[in-house]
Amino acid sequence: MKVGDRLSCSDHEMVEFAIMCGGSRAISRIKTLDFRRTNFGLFRALLGGIPWVRTLEGRGVQECWSLFIHHFVHAQDQCIPLIKKSSKGERRPTWMSKELHSELRWKRKVYRKRGRPLGKGTGM
Numbered sequence: 001m002k003v004g005d006r007l008s009c010s011d012h013e014m015v016e017f018a019i020m021c022g023g024s025r026a027i028s029r030i031k032t033l034d035f036r037r038t039n040f041g042l043f044r045a046l047l048g049g050i051p052w053v054r055t056l057e058g059r060g061v062q063e064c065w066s067l068f069i070h071h072f073v074h075a076q077d078q079c080i081p082l083i084k085k086s087s088k089g090e091r092r093p094t095w096m097s098k099e100l101h102s103e104l105r106w107k108r109k110v111y112r113k114r115g116r117p118l119g120k121g122t123g124m
Helices: 040-048 052-056 061-079 098-114
Strands: 002-006 013-016 031-033 082-084
Touching: 040 061, 052 061
Parallel strands: none
Antiparallel strands: 002 013, 031 082
16 A cells, blocks of 8 residues: 555545455355254254253252253254355355345336335335
8 A cells, every 4th residue: 555645735645456366265164054954844843852840850040941941952953954154255145045036126126117226225
């Protein structure tokens, strides 16, 4: 980065800089839960098959919570598969499905054809 001369009679100065691009991209190793392929029936059966009243009887709050979390995470591991998080730099949020994304693109296209302005305040 280099600071240059002043611009005409202004108090602003020119700034020159070069952007150095690295050769390779970092590969994402982050995994997240894939709720689209969740087996909710098995999840319900695993947690519903536990006799909670007998299991939690006579225990303190902290111990009950730890026991519940243990069973919940165990059922989660069995029923919800993991998926590698995409590192494609997509602009859509992870919660937005491909179908919803395509519907929003269609909506924007229709609005553009009608000549209505699209902005951040329009909810699109």
